[in-house]
Amino acid sequence: MNYFIFIITSAYVDLMRNKARTFLTTLGIVIGVASVVLLQAFGLGLKAYIKGQFDSLGTNLVFILPGNMFRAGGSGFGAGSMGSAISFDEKDLNSLKRASDAEIIVPSTMKSSKIEALGKSEYATIYGTSEEIFPTRNLEIDKGTFFLKSDINKRTKVAVMGPKIAEKLFGQAEFAVDQKISIDKITFKVVGVLKSKGGGGFGGPDFDSYVYIPYKTAFLVNNKKSFSSFVIKAISSERITDLKNETDKILLKRYKEEDFSVAESKEILNTVESIFSMLNMVLVAIGGVSLVVGGIGIMNIMYVSVTERIREIGIRRAMGALEKDILLQFLSESVLLSLLGGVLGLLLSFLIVLILRIFFPAYIDLSSMLMAIFVSSAIGVGFGVFPARSAAKLLPIEAIRYE
Amino acid sequence: MIKISHVNKEYVLDADNIFHALTDINVEIKDKEFVSIIGQSGSGKSTLMHIIGLLDRPTTGKVTVNDQDVSKLNDDEISLLRNDFVGFIFQQFNLINKLTVIENVMLPSIYSRKKLTFDPQQKAFELLKRFGLETKIKSYPNKLSGGQQQRVAIARALIMSPKLILADEPTGNLDSKSGEIVLSLIRDLNHKEKITVIIVTHDMNVAKQASRIIRIKDGKIEK
Ligand SMILES: Nc1ncnc2c1ncn2[C@@H]1O[C@H](COP(=O)(O)OP(=O)(O)OP(=O)(O)O)[C@@H](O)[C@H]1O
Ligand SMILES: [Mg+2]
Numbered sequence: 295m296n297y298f299i300f301i302i303t304s305a306y307v308d309l310m311r312n313k314a315r316t317f318l319t320t321l322g323i324v325i326g327v328a329s330v331v332l333l334q335a336f337g338l339g340l341k342a343y344i345k346g347q348f349d350s351l352g353t354n355l356v357f358i359l360p361g362n363m364f365r366a367g368g369s370g371f372g373a374g375s376m377g378s379a380i381s382f383d384e385k386d387l388n389s390l391k392r393a394s395d396a397e398i399i400v401p402s403t404m405k406s407s408k409i410e411a412l413g414k415s416e417y418a419t420i421y422g423t424s425e426e427i428f429p430t431r432n433l434e435i436d437k438g439t440f441f442l443k444s445d446i447n448k449r450t451k452v453a454v455m456g457p458k459i460a461e462k463l464f465g466q467a468e469f470a471v472d473q474k475i476s477i478d479k480i481t482f483k484v485v486g487v488l489k490s491k492g493g494g495g496f497g498g499p500d501f502d503s504y505v506y507i508p509y510k511t512a513f514l515v516n517n518k519k520s521f522s523s524f525v526i527k528a529i530s531s532e533r534i535t536d537l538k539n540e541t542d543k544i545l546l547k548r549y550k551e552e553d554f555s556v557a558e559s560k561e562i563l564n565t566v567e568s569i570f571s572m573l574n575m576v577l578v579a580i581g582g583v584s585l586v587v588g589g590i591g592i593m594n595i596m597y598v599s600v601t602e603r604i605r606e607i608g609i610r611r612a613m614g615a616l617e618k619d620i621l622l623q624f625l626s627e628s629v630l631l632s633l634l635g636g637v638l639g640l641l642l643s644f645l646i647v648l649i650l651r652i653f654f655p656a657y658i659d660l661s662s663m664l665m666a667i668f669v670s671s672a673i674g675v676g677f678g679v680f681p682a683r684s685a686a687k688l689l690p691i692e693a694i695r696y697e
Numbered sequence: 698m699i700k701i702s703h704v705n706k707e708y709v710l711d712a713d714n715i716f717h718a719l720t721d722i723n724v725e726i727k728d729k730e731f732v733s734i735i736g737q738s739g740s741g742k743s744t745l746m747h748i749i750g751l752l753d754r755p756t757t758g759k760v761t762v763n764d765q766d767v768s769k770l771n772d773d774e775i776s777l778l779r780n781d782f783v784g785f786i787f788q789q790f791n792l793i794n795k796l797t798v799i800e801n802v803m804l805p806s807i808y809s810r811k812k813l814t815f816d817p818q819q820k821a822f823e824l825l826k827r828f829g830l831e832t833k834i835k836s837y838p839n840k841l842s843g844g845q846q847q848r849v850a851i852a853r854a855l856i857m858s859p860k861l862i863l864a865d866e867p868t869g870n871l872d873s874k875s876g877e878i879v880l881s882l883i884r885d886l887n888h889k890e891k892i893t894v895i896i897v898t899h900d901m902n903v904a905k906q907a908s909r910i911i912r913i914k915d916g917k918i919e920k
Contacts (some may be wrong), residue, residue, distance in 0.1 A: 300807050304796075311795065354850065610789045613751055613805040613853070614780020618772050690776075692751040 295314050305627040308599075316631065319595045323635025323673065324642060327666045330641040331658060334665075337574035339389025339656035341567055345500075348563045351430050354397075354531050354540055356380070358390070358524040358545070364565050365558040380553045381520035389544050390524060394517025395537035398527040399427045403512050403520065409505065411463045411475040418459045421479055421504050422512025430452075430527050438471040438486030442514075446508040453482040458502035460487045475505075478515045482507065531696035534558055585669065587678035588635060596628050596681035607685055608693030621686040628678025629671055699749055704758030706744055706916075714835040714859045719916045726895065728860075731887040733896045733907035740899045740917065741916040749895065751779045761850045768821055780808055782893060784854030786883070788844040788866035792838035792853075799825065799834040802852045809857065817856065824852035828882065832870065844875025851882055862886055865897045886889070 309316045314557075354523070360380050387401050403422040408415050427433070428440050441452045453475060457509050460470040467487045491501045513519045528537045542556045600607075607620055640663060650656045706719040719740045726732055726749070736742050747753035748760060751767060778869065784805075786790075792801045799821050802841040807815035825834055828848040838846050844863065847867060854862055864883055868876035884906055887894040896907060904910050912919040 297807060307795065349823055473866075605791075606793055609793055610804070610808070611776065612785055612791070614776050614777065614808040614857075616776045616808070618773075619808055694752070 301622055301626050301628070305630050308627055309630060315595065316634070317561055319591050320588075320635035320638060322591040323585065323632045324639040326583075326585030326588045327580065327636045327639025327670055328642045328646070330578050330669070331640060332646055332656075333574065333577045333661050334662045335643065335650075336654070336660045337570065337577070338659060338662075339654055342575075342655055342657075343564055344570070345563060348559050352430050352527070352576070354528045354534060355559050356526045356528060356534060356541065356561060357559065358526065358541060358664050359552065359555045359557065360522065362552045362555055364555040364562050381518065381522060382524065382554075383518075384519050386545065386548070387521065387524070389524065389547075390541060393526070393537060393540045393544060394525045395528055395533040395540060397529045398430055400424055400427045400430050400525045400527075401509055401521040402427070402523055402578055403509055403516055404522050404523070404674055405512075405516070407477050409459070409463065409475050410558050411473060413426050414463050416462050418455075418503050419500075419504050420512065421506045422509040423506055424509060427506060427525075428489070433491070434489040435486050436489045437468045437483070440486055441506070441652055442580060446510050449511045449514065450505065450508060451480060451482045451511055452485045453477070454488060454506045455484060456485040456488050456500075456502040456504045457490045458500065459505060461482040462503075476656035478506075479525075481650050482512065495527070495564065496634070497510065500536065532619060553671060565594055585673060589632070589673040591679040592628055592632055592674065593681060595631075596624060596665075596678055597684070600624065600681050600685040603685075604688060604693050606617075607688055608690055611642060612686075612694055617686040620688075621682045623683045624682035625675065625678050629674030632670045632674035632677075636666050639670070640666045656663040698728045698730075698763060699724075699799075700761045701725070701745075701749065702759045702761075702849065704748060704755040704760065705907075706741070706748065707756045717916055719748075719755070722838060722916075722918060724749075724911060726861075729882070729887070729891045729908060730909065731884075731894045731907045732909045732911060733898060733904040734911045734913060734914035735898055735901065735904040737899060739859070740747050740913045742768045742899075742913055744916075745913065746863050746897050750783045750785060751775050752785075757909065763900075772904050777810055780805055782860055783859045784857070784862045786847070786862065786864040787856050788852050788868045788869040790838070790843070790850050790870070792846055792849055794837055797835050797837060798830065798841070801838060801849055802856055802877065804853060805857050821852065821856060824855055825849070825870075827888075828852055834891040843871050844878060847875070847879050848882065852905050853880070855886075859892070860895055861893045861895070863897075866899070868900070868903060874881075 312533050332638055360382070374695055378686075382401070387399065390396065390399050400423055403653070405420045406417060407420045409418050421427070424446060425443050428435075435454075438458060441450070445452055455470060457467045460467045463475065464470040464473060470484045475484060487654050488502075509521070526541065528534045528535060538556050538558070545554055545556070610620065642656060647656050647658055698716040701722055701724040704719060705717065708716040708718055710716050714911070715762075716862070719798065720743060724745075730880065734742050734745060740910060744753070748755050751762070754768070762778065767778075767815055769919035771776070786884075793804070796804070806813060820854070822831070822834060826915060828831045828847060830845060832843065833841060838849060841849065867879055867883060880903060883894060886892045896903065898904050
């Protein structure tokens, strides 16, 4: 009989002799592995979701935002990035229009307000902007029409809304068209409802619940007449870098470097992703705590198992087993135990992710699987080595005389 | 083959109490000898046997096996010597109850580091067949009678073809009939196979089977 096959089968036989105890001991690892794998699956899903959202924004876009959070080589996520934020105004809009590589410049002012219609009321993000937002962000009309360029200067009180908010207020998207809504006590006419862009509901922007109004109309209630950001579409992808430099130069005439950011969508995506991966790492570390608890459970049961089998250890030593044979026997048992927990935990997370996918695109990738297997074996070794050593170090004569 | 010179074994019971289990023991066992060690309970027979069988180390004194000083060997070397040089037979059988009979017999071969010149499974089966246990190979030891268990233990002691068999009260837990069978098997190992046998007992009738009797009393050898 091959030595290793013998060691592993006897470890297996020993674990199966006490199924209830084996199962209860692995439970800690099952829960630990499942929580770590699930948190990672959730993080991966979230990342993919955010990327999807950015892709749907449109291409060749440059964003101008207050604060230096997204500035390349800036302070990133941290001190002073948002606190002393500036806001832009129409003067900036006009100076940015001089940028030669810009095809479209879309200003926007955002505000969360209560919208009332037919006795119902809902909170939504009111987006004061120009008519060019629609092609820039790939927004398509479902019912009615977009508002027009002329509506801006005329300060027309018209609104285009996302399908989700339209449904909430009017029951069905098509019923919203030509209806009156009231935003901050001002009455607007709904001229159009957009096609769904999907997403929302996970803390990310819920584009389907946005209400778009001409920015000059929005200024009626915005005394500062300020914009919170600009989106600029470059005339081509090769010109994005030039466009960024140009706009940066324009704005630096008026603002300090740390007061604003000029960023492409991929830079914003990188920043958002790095914040999420940091958050995810913290969560995974917390999940790791239950793995440690599981490991301690294994250590405990292995010490019990050593005590129960002192006589057996003595017999094996009398038959010529070396210290390392005994060490390996107990170590393979603890590794098998925690590996079993790892595999069960992985299966459990597959099951949960399968259900979770109805609501959220979480997924388990190969590296999470390998990590689960690797980490659970490592726990078996790390926490099993102390009891196994205590078994190996027993004196043969004392072990065989033990009652 | 084995030489024990000036061996003492002490147990520290507490701060000012040392128990002398063996005092100045000098014994030489020659190749192919059949020796018995006899003495009252607590006289130190098992302690001496464990030292001869390399399961225990003396507190002071020298043990040489084939002119090699055992105190110079490390734990691994002693374990390997125990594995292929010595076969133990205990009063309490000391079989592992979760292993089958044939697995118990094969156990020492698992721990051998030498290239085996035999197929352990086949040899284990032949030994068990020789002792009339071929129908029990897949049984578990706790399902066997005492006499059967001791025969399994003898088969296990023989699997590595040791030069020395140590039997500590091999008939102590058996009725007279199965005791007689076990004893004749052990006797044959010396008479027919020329294996060195040391048998530990407090029973003069058992001790008489050997060609030489060593008497031990209160940890000392009686002349
Ligand atoms: N680990 C130990 N600590 C203290 N005393 C011990 C220890 N092991 C053995 N002894 C003592 O050494 C003495 C000899 O023990 P040993 O087992 O060799 O006796 P024995 O002659 O085999 O007796 P029996 O016929 O009852 O088996 C006994 O008095 C025993 O109490
Ligand atoms: Mg004894």
